[in-house]
Amino acid sequence: MSNGNKPGASLKRYAAVLRGSIMEALSFRASTFLRIAGNLIYLLIIYFLWRAIFDSSPVDTVNGMSFYDTMIYLVLAAAMFNFMDTFVVYRIGDDYQTGQIVLYLTRPIEYQPFLFFSRLGNCVISFFVTFMPTFLIVYFVTKGSIALGINLLFFVVSILLAIGVNFCIDFFVGIICFYTQSVWGVNIMKEVVVSLLSGATIPLAFFPEVFRKIVDVLPFQAIYHIPLHILTDKTMQLPDYMTSLGIQLFWLAVMLGISRLFWKGSVKGLTVNGG
């Protein structure tokens, strides 16, 4: 913070924003239940789709994954998608188009972290309302095919990093709306790219070799693929966990840097040429 406040002051600011956003998320009960229902329908679709794919295959494991592995992966990916998608792009686009962004610029708080914490409440609530139940159902239905051990701890850390990376990508895409003057198209584009390249709709194991190599050098795998891998892959050892988290941390740093630079440049444009 540039205004020389006592240390810890910024933290208290954002804690207050997070507290507000959790209360706000709790007040929208109906939308939470609708999301759960929508999620169930999606799960039915992927169940039948992948059932058909595996039934048409002569072997039980495709690309090293059995039908069960695939389903566990996709069900959990869907549950994660539900709490990761906090409509940040729409919020930024809306703030920009309505001019509300000016109001945020007249306050002694930075827009990017403010937005992050004002959306994080939604993640926190959705985590408990949609992800946890889904996880428990998967755990009991598959009779313990997910290990309950140190992987859970790493998974929680990994999820937090994933939320960060996802937010930075969303934030970056949101600022693109300053230039395109349209939000919907930009957001659809982002969703398609992210959900495909992050392994949210198709496990990355199914990708062709070349494609896989490209995905490996992109930040998107840090959102769904890595946390889910940490959660479900029983063969991972401590160094593997560390490597995975390291990759996420790397992408978080990179995306945070890029999105902040883009924001700084765009605000400069705003202040020079108006909104």
Add this chain to the structure above:
Amino acid sequence: MEAIIKMADINKEFKVLKRREGIRGSIRDLFSRDYQILKAVNDVTIDIMPGEMVGYLGPNGAGKSTTIKMMTGVLEPTSGEILVNGRVPYENRTRNAQDIGVVFGQRSQLWWALPVIESFRILKEIYQISDRDFKDNLEYYDALVGASELYHKPVRQMSLGQRTLCDILAAFLHNPSIVFMDEPTIGLDVSMKSKIRELVGRLNKEKGTTIILTTHDMGDVDALCKRIVIIDKGRMIYDNDIEHLRSYFGAYRTIQIQFDRHAEDLDNEVLQQQALEVEAWLRSEFAGSESIAVSMEENWIQILINEEEVHMMDVVNCIQKQRQIADMNLQEISTERVIRKIYEGGIV
């Protein structure tokens, strides 16, 4: 006393893309580098003293918001000097933000789904308001407008008036030295308007807060502002006491007349026709006086005259000669008329 806001020779230019017409034009626009310079604010110089309440007026698109945005540090002037609380706002946006409050009548900084007290608590942390100041202000607000009744109501369930009230209180919560208000009474009913005006007036007096009020409602100006600044097409065209403005137009009178006892039963078109006739009579009789303006309001035909040019009695006589006047009213010119005359004619 040192001015709290100093603006000297401030200019603000925007670069806008020249748009062409039609689909072909739109496609060519995609690759066009054909920019046009738009002067939004032109050589504006204003000094505002601590504790002042200034009405900042001007027609739509005159450059009001642009000026306010420069004062809040959101926009950087193209040239000129600006100091707010002794700081250059666009270089110290966050620091400046700590000492100012902003109210936009059409936007809210409150959290939509939460009780308003929660928004206040978040603001308490954002502005690092001490527990004591926070408590004092809440009590003060309660004494002022009985605000505690609203504290636990979610903002989305509030009426526009209640929400505006809370937004104003929120802007004063951190005891800012300056509060910018952009049309705070827009869309409100008469009683709510007067309540908001009373509140703003008291906050200005009792807290000594400097207030810059942008509005199109002359009622706001009459009730609150001693000093007004008028800007049009980016240029400042008036900066003085409101009394001075009224005395400038002191020779202006409005004559209201009706030709029929029951004018309220007449069609609008009939009245319109009468007004046009009256205008024609006066134009031919007093060809030299530019100031005569005839208009319609409610069921009355209104004639605005400048007594330095024509005498009221001559005007009335002229009309009476043509047609029997049934009812008549004489009024001082209202602030509203004065401002409208300035916008339309640039008389000052």
